[in-house]
Amino acid sequence: MKKQSFTVTLLGCVVLLIGLMAASLRWGADQTSLHNVWQAVTAAKTTNLDQQIVRTIRVPRVLGAALIGTALAGSGALMQSVTKNPLADSGLLGINAGAGFLLTICLAFFPHLTTLQTTAWAVVGAAMSAALIFAISTMQQTQLNPSTLVLAGIAISSLFTALSEGLALVGQLKQDLAFWYFSGMGAVSWSQLNHLGPWLLIGLIVALCLAPSLNIAYLSDNTAHSLGKSLPVLRALALVTVVILSGVSVALVGTITFVGLLVPHLARFLVGTNYRRVMPITLLLGASLTVAADLVARMVNPPQETPFGIIIALIGVPCFIYLARKEPHYAE
Amino acid sequence: MAKLIDARHIQVGYAQHPIINDLSITISRGQITTLIGPNGSGKSTLIRAMAKLLKIDQGVLTFDDQNLTTLSHKMLAKKLAVLPQTTQAKPELTVAELVTFGRLPYRKPLSGLTALDREKIDWALTKAHLTTLKDRPLTNLSGGQRQRAWIAMAIAQDTDTIILDEPTTYLDLPHQLEVMQLIQELNQSADRTIIMALHDLNHAARFSDNLIAIKDGALAASGTVNDVMTAENLRRIFNIDATLIAYEGRPLILTYETATPAEDVQ
Ligand SMILES: Nc1ncnc2c1ncn2[C@@H]1O[C@H](COP(=O)(O)OP(=O)(O)OP(=O)(O)O)[C@@H](O)[C@H]1O
Numbered sequence A: 001m002k003k004q005s006f007t008v009t010l011l012g013c014v015v016l017l018i019g020l021m022a023a024s025l026r027w028g029a030d031q032t033s034l035h036n037v038w039q040a041v042t043a044a045k046t047t048n049l050d051q052q053i054v055r056t057i058r059v060p061r062v063l064g065a066a067l068i069g070t071a072l073a074g075s076g077a078l079m080q081s082v083t084k085n086p087l088a089d090s091g092l093l094g095i096n097a098g099a100g101f102l103l104t105i106c107l108a109f110f111p112h113l114t115t116l117q118t119t120a121w122a123v124v125g126a127a128m129s130a131a132l133i134f135a136i137s138t139m140q141q142t143q144l145n146p147s148t149l150v151l152a153g154i155a156i157s158s159l160f161t162a163l164s165e166g167l168a169l170v171g172q173l174k175q176d177l178a179f180w181y182f183s184g185m186g187a188v189s190w191s192q193l194n195h196l197g198p199w200l201l202i203g204l205i206v207a208l209c210l211a212p213s214l215n216i217a218y219l220s221d222n223t224a225h226s227l228g229k230s231l232p233v234l235r236a237l238a239l240v241t242v243v244i245l246s247g248v249s250v251a252l253v254g255t256i257t258f259v260g261l262l263v264p265h266l267a268r269f270l271v272g273t274n275y276r277r278v279m280p281i282t283l284l285l286g287a288s289l290t291v292a293a294d295l296v297a298r299m300v301n302p303p304q305e306t307p308f309g310i311i312i313a314l315i316g317v318p319c320f321i322y323l324a325r326k327e328p329h330y331a332e
Numbered sequence B: 001m002a003k004l005i006d007a008r009h010i011q012v013g014y015a016q017h018p019i020i021n022d023l024s025i026t027i028s029r030g031q032i033t034t035l036i037g038p039n040g041s042g043k044s045t046l047i048r049a050m051a052k053l054l055k056i057d058q059g060v061l062t063f064d065d066q067n068l069t070t071l072s073h074k075m076l077a078k079k080l081a082v083l084p085q086t087t088q089a090k091p092e093l094t095v096a097e098l099v100t101f102g103r104l105p106y107r108k109p110l111s112g113l114t115a116l117d118r119e120k121i122d123w124a125l126t127k128a129h130l131t132t133l134k135d136r137p138l139t140n141l142s143g144g145q146r147q148r149a150w151i152a153m154a155i156a157q158d159t160d161t162i163i164l165d166e167p168t169t170y171l172d173l174p175h176q177l178e179v180m181q182l183i184q185e186l187n188q189s190a191d192r193t194i195i196m197a198l199h200d201l202n203h204a205a206r207f208s209d210n211l212i213a214i215k216d217g218a219l220a221a222s223g224t225v226n227d228v229m230t231a232e233n234l235r236r237i238f239n240i241d242a243t244l245i246a247y248e249g250r251p252l253i254l255t256y257e258t259a260t261p262a263e264d265v266q
């Protein structure tokens, strides 16, 4: 693809995201004017009630949605490249479920932990899952076998999801957990963003810096070595980034699947397979998808919120099926 | 002749399972040295050891007068390019993208291609006759075209030494010849040291300066082509009875039969 058309696509994605974020600030259970949105975002002080709602509730919600979308999509792109597996995604591989499990333990037994502490445990959970999956899938082969990896991931994911639900039942946490699972982006507050946003930002910057190297992730370890690059080091860096991004996302809004699987495919469909281009587009589209899904979740049946995951699936599944059919070699 | 590689009593293998035992060889700078030997004799294993892709369990291997263990992969990548026997890449990768990987040892993190990078990439594409195919994805190429794309990547690396493990696999006769002539040209006009493994003994005899014959992980013979390509050596190494003639001062195998067991001859 030409450099120019990439720039156009990139700008298009930026405009799309800004448009969706503005729309998401304006519409919701409670409508407001774009003027109020502008004032709420830019003015130093505001006394208007609408503007205050936008500022204290919607702005963090929309920012949170955007950040989480980039985090999930970015982890998807990292995982898909370093595992050479187009189906890899922190949701499908059980990394999110691992984070969710430790988070459930925190909610059940240690309800007084701070946000930062519970998040740290979620990251530990994500790391635990990642370690388990890689241990299982490398047990026999020296190199990661793509289908073993996905099977191991699905098994781990089911295990941790079941454990979390069991624990919730026993600990009578149904209410708390349901709130946390179904509240979607509504759970994101300014204080959470202040605490956790920086971690997501660091993860995203690392993901962008790794992007050029992801192109060689598809070579054999030996070929990479003879070009002076180490794929084991690249894989380790990518995995640590994924663990942080997905652990923090899960701590903020619960386990969201599909974004990480879908968005990198969409980006490759638009700009080809060079990760220098795929990564920025993936991050922008990931944010757009979650912001859009969050907006729709609020608009379908106000003032009730439709569960976020349902919206993502409704938007995502048809897209994914379309893309999967377009690219036959993904079946390999 | 100056020594480029000097291996002294090396042992190399996979996970405690030695394949090459107590092997000592030297490879001269500026020459074409070809490894020959039956399937599974250890040619690729030796190549991996020389390229620092496998650990040398015992003995010492010096490359360019430096102990290989003291050279980092990054430093080595500027001195030595390797075409492995089996290759692996993203199927959608284009020829030009693959060849661009050859410039990785020289590129700074997060920066674009320099003018020199572009020049070397174009040079490699031209040398490998791939200019018209450069935007094609690797999946859409024939086996031979794909092989040439990988060779072009090694050429773009612009190293003094190039190691090729069976570079003519998948190629038809004219393309085999083309690759061998390309390798010869790199050696003669660009003064590259070439180390390769070949199964075609006539090509090995025609294009090499020196031969190293490996059998069962041990050195079976080494020296100039005329020293190594003898009927006795071929019988000992490959278990064949070859009819050899001299053609333009080099041995040529006219035909060969499975060797009759030594007892029957007597
Ligand atoms: N990755 C590996 N792990 C374990 N053993 C291996 C590995 N690669 C090769 N071997 C073994 O090492 C021995 C030498 O193999 P090698 O590939 O070096 O032979 P070769 O001379 O290159 O053969 P060919 O002509 O078939 O390419 C063989 O017995 C082979 O089974």
Ligand SMILES: [Mg+2]
Binding pocket: B043, B044, B045, B085, B165, B197
């Ligand atoms: Mg071999």
